[in-house]
Amino acid sequence: MIGVGKIKQYSNVLDKPLSKGKQEVSLSAFAFLFSELVQYNQAQVDNIAELERRLEDAGYAVGARVLELLCHRDKGNRRETRLLGILSFVHSTVWKVLFGKVADSLEKGTEHEDEYMISEKELLVNRFISIPKDMGTFNCGAFVAGIVRGVLDSAGFPAVVTAHFVPMEGQQRPRTTILIKFAEEVLRREARLG
């Protein structure tokens, strides 16, 4: 581990100041760890849906923590109470901290009022992954979908979040779209808040 000798030792995490979040993590190390996560879970399940659900659960735990930390650290203790506010928080603040850049696009679904999409040309977790034919529509972006669901759900915006590959013209690799479908109660509350 880099710099392990230089880090001041604390007897308890509560004594340690919160991280400023400027450290960068090696991409190879992350890719290796993530591939282990996928392989471990794949060995535990017998179908694709279950595997996706497990990855999503792993992401959910990340999302719930990231929301609390970032609202304190980057937003100066402001909460998000509006739908568009929390979406742009996910699209910019969360994405920047987790992936080092804002997401490529945030769009509203054209067919349904309650659907929003975050698209990324080359999602970090999918960068070194190609899906075998027999695994059908499986997408490791389920982990990121879980993070998004964790953030939204904890902030009081329950939603169903799924990850999909969308083929793009003139590109070899499809882009990844995170589809967010909000629960009815969220839209009702939005309407009430005006």
Added chain:
Amino acid sequence: MASTACFIIVSRNDIPIYEAEVGSAVKKEDAAQQHQFILHAALDVVQDLAWTTSAMFLKAIDRFNDLVVSVYVTAGHTRLMLLHDSRNEDGIKSFFQEVHELYIKVLLNPLYLPGSRITSSHFDTKVRALARKYL
């Protein structure tokens, strides 16, 4: 320091995950139960108020005789609630902010399950020290 003060943390699923009587007054058994009752009764008010502002510190939101309920709602809708009889709003705000930071540290511990009871004795010691400092 305030003579009466009761502090609880309520998870987003409305389950109390930390409780402490932090006042300097002599402890009475039935008073502790009354404090819990007043704090839990204030939860409904918090639920409505939390969506009308993006600030975390909601100030005094409810009162019972000479006791006041102050609330702080975190981004993940965990509520820090304090029942007190002092009028020191700045002190209470600082207290909430520091406990919030402690709560984030607990939450970031991968072995802590979000929404479960905070059993760390270290956390308890620190909260009581903060109460002595600010309240």
